[in-house]
Amino acid sequence: MPSILTLIIFLPLVGALAIAFIPSGREKAIRLTAFAFNAAVLALAGIIVGRFDRSVPGIQFLEHHLWIPQAGIHYTVGIDGISLGLVFLTALLGVIAGLASNGIKTRVKEYFLFYQILMTGMLGTFLALDLVVFYIFWETVLIPMFFLIGIWGGPRREYAAWKFFFYTLAGSVVMLLAILAIFIFIKPHTFNMIALKQLAPQLTGNIQNILFLMFFFAFAIKIPVFPFHTWLPDAHVEAPTPVSVLLAGVLLKMGTYGLLRVCVPYFPLAMQTFAWSLGFLGVINLIYGACAAFAQTDFKKMIAYSSVSHMGFVLLGVAAMNSAGLNGSLLEMFNHGIITGAMFLLVGVIYDRAHTRELSAFGGLSTSMPRYAFFLTFMALASLGLPGLSGFVGEFLSIVGVFSTLPALAVFSAIGLIAVVALFLIVIKKVLWGRAKEGVIWPDMTGIEIAAVLPLVVITLAVGFYPEVILKFQKTAIDILVNFI
Amino acid sequence: MTSVMTFIYPELILVTGALLVLMTGAFGLKRRTIGLIAFLTVLAAALALPGTADVHQIIFSRMLINDVLGLSMRYFILLALGLAVLMAIATSWPDDSDAGEYYFFLLIAAVSMTLAVTAGNLMVIYLTVETLSIVSYLLACFYCKDLFSTEAGLKYFLFGALSTGLMLYGISLAYGIFHSLDLSVIGGVLAAGNVNSLLLITAAVLIFAGLAFKASLVPFHMWVADVYEGAPWPVAAFFSIGPKALGFALMVRIFLSYPAFMHSGWGAVAVFLAIATMTAGNLAAFHQSSVKRVLAFSSVAQAGYIFAGMATGSLGLKAAFFYIVIYAFMNMGAFASAAFLSTGRSTLESFQGLSRRSPSGALIFSIFLLSLAGLPPLAGFLAKFFVVWTALETRHFVLAGAVMANSVIAFFYYLKIIKAMYFDQPSTTEPLSAINIPLTGKLLLVICLLMVIYLGIHPQPVMNILLSVFK
Numbered sequence: 024m025p026s027i028l029t030l031i032i033f034l035p036l037v038g039a040l041a042i043a044f045i046p047s048g049r050e051k052a053i054r055l056t057a058f059a060f061n062a063a064v065l066a067l068a069g070i071i072v073g074r075f076d077r078s079v080p081g082i083q084f085l086e087h088h089l090w091i092p093q094a095g096i097h098y099t100v101g102i103d104g105i106s107l108g109l110v111f112l113t114a115l116l117g118v119i120a121g122l123a124s125n126g127i128k129t130r131v132k133e134y135f136l137f138y139q140i141l142m143t144g145m146l147g148t149f150l151a152l153d154l155v156v157f158y159i160f161w162e163t164v165l166i167p168m169f170f171l172i173g174i175w176g177g178p179r180r181e182y183a184a185w186k187f188f189f190y191t192l193a194g195s196v197v198m199l200l201a202i203l204a205i206f207i208f209i210k211p212h213t214f215n216m217i218a219l220k221q222l223a224p225q226l227t228g229n230i231q232n233i234l235f236l237m238f239f240f241a242f243a244i245k246i247p248v249f250p251f252h253t254w255l256p257d258a259h260v261e262a263p264t265p266v267s268v269l270l271a272g273v274l275l276k277m278g279t280y281g282l283l284r285v286c287v288p289y290f291p292l293a294m295q296t297f298a299w300s301l302g303f304l305g306v307i308n309l310i311y312g313a314c315a316a317f318a319q320t321d322f323k324k325m326i327a328y329s330s331v332s333h334m335g336f337v338l339l340g341v342a343a344m345n346s347a348g349l350n351g352s353l354l355e356m357f358n359h360g361i362i363t364g365a366m367f368l369l370v371g372v373i374y375d376r377a378h379t380r381e382l383s384a385f386g387g388l389s390t391s392m393p394r395y396a397f398f399l400t401f402m403a404l405a406s407l408g409l410p411g412l413s414g415f416v417g418e419f420l421s422i423v424g425v426f427s428t429l430p431a432l433a434v435f436s437a438i439g440l441i442a443v444v445a446l447f448l449i450v451i452k453k454v455l456w457g458r459a460k461e462g463v464i465w466p467d468m469t470g471i472e473i474a475a476v477l478p479l480v481v482i483t484l485a486v487g488f489y490p491e492v493i494l495k496f497q498k499t500a501i502d503i504l505v506n507f508i
Numbered sequence: 509m510t511s512v513m514t515f516i517y518p519e520l521i522l523v524t525g526a527l528l529v530l531m532t533g534a535f536g537l538k539r540r541t542i543g544l545i546a547f548l549t550v551l552a553a554a555l556a557l558p559g560t561a562d563v564h565q566i567i568f569s570r571m572l573i574n575d576v577l578g579l580s581m582r583y584f585i586l587l588a589l590g591l592a593v594l595m596a597i598a599t600s601w602p603d604d605s606d607a608g609e610y611y612f613f614l615l616i617a618a619v620s621m622t623l624a625v626t627a628g629n630l631m632v633i634y635l636t637v638e639t640l641s642i643v644s645y646l647l648a649c650f651y652c653k654d655l656f657s658t659e660a661g662l663k664y665f666l667f668g669a670l671s672t673g674l675m676l677y678g679i680s681l682a683y684g685i686f687h688s689l690d691l692s693v694i695g696g697v698l699a700a701g702n703v704n705s706l707l708l709i710t711a712a713v714l715i716f717a718g719l720a721f722k723a724s725l726v727p728f729h730m731w732v733a734d735v736y737e738g739a740p741w742p743v744a745a746f747f748s749i750g751p752k753a754l755g756f757a758l759m760v761r762i763f764l765s766y767p768a769f770m771h772s773g774w775g776a777v778a779v780f781l782a783i784a785t786m787t788a789g790n791l792a793a794f795h796q797s798s799v800k801r802v803l804a805f806s807s808v809a810q811a812g813y814i815f816a817g818m819a820t821g822s823l824g825l826k827a828a829f830f831y832i833v834i835y836a837f838m839n840m841g842a843f844a845s846a847a848f849l850s851t852g853r854s855t856l857e858s859f860q861g862l863s864r865r866s867p868s869g870a871l872i873f874s875i876f877l878l879s880l881a882g883l884p885p886l887a888g889f890l891a892k893f894f895v896v897w898t899a900l901e902t903r904h905f906v907l908a909g910a911v912m913a914n915s916v917i918a919f920f921y922y923l924k925i926i927k928a929m930y931f932d933q934p935s936t937t938e939p940l941s942a943i944n945i946p947l948t949g950k951l952l953l954v955i956c957l958l959m960v961i962y963l964g965i966h967p968q969p970v971m972n973i974l975l976s977v978f979k
Contacts (some may be wrong), residue, residue, distance in 0.1 A: 049868075084595075091890075091967060091971075092968070093968070093971045093975070094893075094894070094897070125932075127857055133863070133867075133930075155893075158884065159884035159885050159889070162883060162884045163884065163885070165883075166878065166883060169923070170930060173927065173930070173931050174930060174931060181927070181931055182932075184931075188919070188923070189919070189920075192916055192919060193916055196912040196913070196915065196916055197912070199893075199896070199912065200896070200900070200908060200909065203893075203896060203897050203900050203908075204900060205899075206897075207901055260912075285890070308693055447839070
């Protein structure tokens, strides 16, 4: 009997196999099957959260099998406070983006095949505890994403798909070299990510610095860190709504998760050496992302750039290298997944009606679409970091953390914060307020659209008011991480 | 102890089968029946192979060697031939009257190769390689009414004649140095030292050139694209696997078994050749408009990855031959699916929108291409993984970096084919019919597909064999 983690990783893949046997004409059956499997994954994620023992430091639900003995590769999966939130986030967004996939009308069977494979890749990345297995899942994400953007995307979909693919691929081959180098340099040779925490101090001086930079390169592209971010606006804008949700909600987190899972525990000295640069890049992300978002006239591109900005907070929190910073950055990952996921859903709602995303085409929607106005305002406020909503907590913790170690950067990050606030207020103004455009009357959000956004609203509110619901799960894991520094 | 005759039973069976198909061709049998006879011959030959090898057994006064390398390579060649024959049965060519000769040539090529990998004497190596070459020229120009095919045969002949000529010259120099062509005698002389190093280098380089031609290493790779393009699909598929593996196996047999044969500067040259081969193959594949030519250049690049394993020394042999085994399945699969799915000159345009005409065919072809590109968890990934690993372990950092950089480049042209199948609309507006793949073709594709997936998840069986070959 496979463990619950193996089940949660491969259940979507089983779903893909099941869908493969449904005739492509029966779209309803395909959608239902995909939904059933994703709902089952979410249920399993709920069970894991319920059975997760917060008092136990370290890895839980560990599963460990010898896989390729000649190469010392093990199939090792497990979960701890760092990955728990992200796994739940992935499972949740998997269901929600699946619901939002109702807008996909062409080649439905292929769409859900790739969608399910993508789910397996994402869940596997967060749960793998063997570097090779981690790499395999990391790469598994690429191909389905390439297809999802390239077939169902907007007008420049092919360009966006290629760009996404090759940026990420370039990063991951460098990561593979680094993985092999770790194995070769460390004695006893191992790919086991738990054992490596103890063994990693063997890596000294320049070797540690170089390996850190190699891993960071791969993660930086995925996060994305300025100046490796240029694939992101293209990919986000061209991708269909549900894919954008997963891209922003989950895929970006793979990079920041890698920082916490690999860079911090294995290369603490290099992290210290590069902490200032890391924080500096974070501030650049923050300010540059916000400024670039300002300049956009495309609603979706605006949200995409605001993601770059939010990732700046995550980076800052990691650069702080203390408990508050790391807690904040991990929380911000989760929150950003929820909030930006919801933002992309809301952009999708308006795009489905207007068939344009030009901000100038909207205006005065608050009268004709009151429900939409509520959700958009709510999420925009969460996104700009209004106290009481979840976005605030993560950003606040990150800045508190960074203030104690790199105070100068904390001051600059405040500038970025103001820019983000202005940005989202302008979004609200342009879309919801003002005079309605003539002849523009769109129906308000439908039941299924509300059903997709509502859980995210609830979580945003809950985490905002009582951040302990998430923080209590990640606390012990972060404490261990801080001990490495 | 295997007796001398049982040792060569498989070859005897192959020759008998070859003569049989040649004769039945004259009696107006259907091409599928003839193909079936050829396939059964390969099967019988494989069954006649001994299960284990006795080391140091003398066969035909050391003309042949009975060892694990030779035995496993014979299995490998029969496997490649069996798959190629399946593919030949599934393709609509040649017609009934030519089928006899077609399979005759294929079987004779296999005999010469299985003998070459067991050869213990340079003369036997030369004779078998030359036999293979002559048969290959004929196979390459088998579409004799087609201009491309004639060109293929002629080009192959010119390059091939030159390289076997060089090899023969190298062998004659070796005879001058060692006063024997027996590999074990040569090994003894080399161990004793006292060899004119300039002569030795010349002989080694010339012999290596002949083998590099078979393995399609730079700078002996120029013939590949034109020959593959003109040759019938199954022949191209077989060329891309069998003779290539033969070239690598003979390099092991001659040079890596007797390292003193090679100059000490050899390591650096080998690394350079590996990098040059993969880069040349990948860059050339970039701008091809014909899928067949893309696959041809991809096979050059793949030879570069394989040779990268060998260039790292005896430690990398396992990685190199693991790659060869995986490569056999994925490349055969890619050639076969391209053969079944394409029409005419197999231009990239003819693949546009293919995912709608043959969803499963397009999917399977994509999986083979992605495996060639080295995408986990397919077997092609593990193959590259081990090559890079040994390169890093032996501190060949540049080589490791080159393999990784090349595999990024390679994704471009593999994905270009996949893109055409999935993203693009069919180039013609008239409704295109669904594509039907014959049963033997399906069988072949399923075998290759299962192996590409299975060996990616469970590589132990192949690794255990390789561990016994390269102790």
